[in-house]
Amino acid sequence: MKLRDALDDFKRHESHEKLFPGERRTTTGRFSGYTPAAGAGRLVHVGRDGSPRDFGSPLTGRHGLDVARLGVRRDGALRWFDECETSSQCYRGETTLVVTEHRLPDGETVTQYDLTLGQAHVTHVEREGRDDSAAGELVAFLGFAPDGRDTGVSQLHHADAVELYHDAEHDYAASATGFETARGCVPADFERLLDDEPVERPLAEADGRREESSLSGDLFCELPFEDGATTLVTLLTDASETDRAAALDLLDAVLAEYADPDALARAAAERAPEVPDDLPDGDVVAADLRALGLLSAPTGLRIAGPEFDPYYAHSGGYGYTWFRDDAEISRFLLRADRRFDLGLDDWHARSAESYCETQLADGTWPHRVWPRNRTLAPGWANSHLSVGGDTDYSEYQADQTASVVAFLADALPELDADLADRTAGTLADALDGLDRTLEPDGLPVACQNAWEDATGRFVHTAATFLEAYAAVAAAGADLPESAADLPDRAAEQADRVYEALDDLWVPERGIYGYRLVAETDDDGDGSLDRLEPGDIDTRCDSGSLALASAHVAYARVGEVDDRRLDRLVSHVSTVVDELHRDPPESSVRGLARYEGDDWRARSQDGEKIWTVSTAWGAFACANLATLLDDRGDRRAEEFAATARDLLGLVLPDGALCPNGALLPEQVFDDGTPDSATPLGWPHALRTTTLSLLDQHDAPVEEPAAVPEE
Template sequence: MQLRDALDDFKRHEGHDTRFPGERRTTTGRFSGFTPANGDGRLVHVDRDGGPRDFGSPLTGRNGLDTSRLGVRRDGDLLWFDDCETVSQSYAGETTLVITEHRLPDEAGGATLTQYDLTLGRAHVTHVVSENADAGTLVGFLGFGPDGRDTGVAQLRHADAVELYHDAEHDYVASATGFDAARGCVPADFARLLDADPVERPLAEEAGRREEASLSGDLFCELPFEDGAATLVTLLTDATRTDREAALDRLAEVVAEYDGAESLKRAASDRAPRTPDDLPRRDAVAADLRVVGMLSAPTGLRIAGPEFDPYYAHSGGYGYTWFRDDAEISRFLLRADRQFDLGLDDWHARSAESYCETQLADGTWPHRVWPRNRTLAPGWANSHLAVGGDTDYSEYQADQTASVVAFLADALPELDADLAERTTGTLADALDGLDRTVESDGLPVACQNAWEDATGRFAHTAATFLEAYAAVAAADGDLPASAADLSDRAAEQADRVYEALDDLWVPERGIYGYRLVTETDGDGSPDHLEPGALDTRCDSGSLALASAHLAYARVSEVDDRRLDRVVSHVRTVVDELHRDPPESSVRGLARYEGDDWRARSQDDEKIWTVSTAWGAFACANLAALLDDRGDRRAEEFAATARDLLGLVLPDGVLCPGGALLPEQVFDDGTPDSATPLGWPHALRTTTLALLAQRDASVEEPAAVPEE
């Protein structure tokens, strides 16, 4: 997204109730493309109006399409698809082939056109079929931003293609039926940008600006239909690795091989992850693997979600790898793989390799990195990287390191000998990093929270430390003899954190508090709490205490008082954060009490899919813990887990369109923020696996003999 597009969107949506002006939304439409198995590829969004746009820059370093419009010209009249009815949009089965149906207005014949979009490595194919033989021409406006630039871009015409380039990135466009027309479009000048009215693109070539049309990333083209079909192909390349002749050859190959719906369906099927036929809610598991795969770089690291706010007007960005989200996703997939036999060994190995590679000298991990090359990315929680002086943890997120530790310890049995040995060394250093961030009272130091909007000593952070230490302690049999002391050391630390959690108990509410306050910075703390006070709000992040105690129970004893407290905590937090807005189709869990982020015109907290899925996961973990004790309360929490899980399943109210989970939802059902978000998708599959495991372990009641 270029600044011109952001300013235009700002003009269109300033003051909107549920849209934040200046963003590049993906809350409607579908994504096609990137999976870890592809190696080198793209992440392309196809909106409901059929326009493809690239979102894979954090994954590949190539920017590609910033904006686009598609339409048809019939009898001299130009009809853009965004002015037509979108009849339907769906995936072809479990693949990433997006199928969109457009219906022309009755006055234009009322014909239906079916659009097929598939990303094939660095190429993207858009194939349009008309039910009328006299279809006219397919019209495309394609706005490229090679190297992330919207100026200093030039166009080069070849016999069968158009090339757009700035420096390293060279992007190509071709058609299976050639071009009836292909011209550059002038960009909006300063006067037009400053005008109060939005800019309608594409702009016509203006007198005196002919050269600018050739020095532009905007291309207008017309492709004739042949036998009722037309195909448009784009290809992104790096000129330092692929020369022009090779790029044009590849473009010609794609045009020739994938000029038809059937060839696209076969190619999509060949690239789709395979899921066993007998899975419970196979549709959800397949969708989750598709999403997590599309958000992944060849390194195995993932962006949190597509970057919808590139100018950080209303957020801190999403197109990066956070080690919290990424390691939690890795662990969720690992556990689901063990239950469902999903064949994800390569995914687990890539994750472990990347975590070993990105660990810092002090045993911790940075705030965020670029997934394509694992290098440090811009962030605001890297105070522990500063050189000289005392280490400042107030701008550090300690739960991220703990999440990586928990995954690596769990993954050891799945890794080959060499990687397991390297992972063991990483774990030893990581325990040093964790130990340095545990205070004498057994709780983690004051740091930033998982939501990145407050500082303190959080229940969620403590839960991740408890689970990390417990996971290492439980890995005793998978550690080499030379590292046998790691499990004993981790077990001792797990006991310390377990005992220290009592300091966060709020008896009057029956919960573990949000945090011990260490500073007040206008973050929504009730009654202006002073440092040292216990913030007694409910926080969905603290639901991590359920899985943490299940992990701890594998290496030590969860006493009856603690079990009762965890039961009370999970039950109360789920009840207090549950929102069921009146006259609305949606319901689910809010992030925490008093959360006003991205509320726009809404008075109350928004519903988050992460929090709702986390509630389901927490209840499923608690049901497992209670089952181990023969406690009848397990049924209550299993039922709650299924209820909350149902809200985020493909047919649930928090999954609009059934394909992609947004991060948040307004009370009127409008999805908002990063879509899809990898975290709730992985939570969904691991909760399905946990409940399936429970179902398999529950014995059928003995048959009562007939009298």
């Protein structure tokens, strides 16, 4: 989305109760794109109206289609699909082939097939029951932004294709049936941009601006139907890697091989994640692997979600790799792979390699990086990178480092010898980083929280430290001799954090508090004015549910005493109950992020429901059920039942998965999805919770009878 389109969307939605003006939303529609088994490629969103748009620049560095409209012209009448009914849209099985059915005003059905193949994207369209004489044309308006530019772009019109370029990135469009029309479109001028009315695109060629139609990324083209079908292919290239002749040859090859639905279905099936046929809920696991694959770069790093707010008007951006989200996803996939045998060894190795590569000299990790090349990305929590003077951890998120440590320690048995040795060295340096940010009282320093909206000494951060130290302490047999001292060192620190958590206990609520308020607290929430530095903020926070998995990890290397177990039971039960939202006259329910959360509430009173918080609740209850079950505690089944209930809300037929395929970050009380879609974190939580419940439900095998002599 470039400025012209952002301003246009602002005009359309400035006063909307639930849509934030100036965003490029993905809460409806489907994505087609990269899967780790298929190599690097684009991330293309296919809207409910069939419009394809690129969202993969953080993954590939190529920007491609910024805006698009498709429609059909027959007998001189043009019907844009965004003005028609979309009767259905779905994935073909477990693949990324998107099938969209449009119903034209006369009742005719037009079926559209979209599949991304590396740097190419294929859109195949078929009309039912039309002979050639009445077939008409597919009409496409395509707005390209090579190198992220919507100015300084030029077009080259070849015999069978159109090329659009600025500098390094050269984008192409071609058709299996050729173009009856292919012309550039002038962009809106300042006068039209400043007009109160939105701009309808494509614009007609303006008098006196003819040359601008060739200096534009906007292309209007008409593709004739042959035997009721036609195919449009777009291709993104880097001129330093693919010259013009090679790009045109590649276009021809794609058109020759993939210009029919059967060929697209076969190609999609070859790239789909492989899930065991007999796996319970295998369709859910496959959907999660598909979503996480879509968000992945060849490095193994993932964006948190598609970048829907490119001007950061209402958020801090989503098209980056956070080490918190990414490492948690990696660890969830590792656990699920061990239970379900998903064959994700390459995924784990790529993640470990990237974490080793991106570690800073002080043993920690930065706020955000670009997934395509692992370099530092813009962020606001990088104070520990500053050179000179004392380190200010108030703009650092210590839980990110802890999350990476926990994954790397857990993953050691899955890595080859060379990578395991490198990982052990990374862990040694990472423990230095954790120790440096652990205060003498056993709790982490005052820093930013997981939600990135407050500063303090958070129970969630402490939980991630406990899990990280416990994971390293449990990794003794998998560490090389050069790192033999790490487990004992980590076990000692885990004990310190375990004991220090008592300082956050709030007996009157039966929970562990959100945080100890720091002297640097500046969240501006007037309701907290009564708190002094060092006081406990007693609000419930879904991030604190991380305590459950942290104690499961600690139980492998230390003792979770009865008092702590009872407190965990009280904490998880209370947090789930207090954050549970069941809006009246609504089909949705689930967990809010934390008490008093007003982010992106728009016109809504009260907190919104978050899918990651709801899935986290399910995961925490499943972990607590495991901990209780290991002790023969009858409360285990109660928590397993709560886990199943919460998990059901984020399953494909659940209330918080509105399109049945992709999980949004948030929903309004009336069920309207909002923010990044899909968000990787809840998708990974969904699959790992399935694996935990599968383990909980598995029958206990009786020990084999000892034969009598």
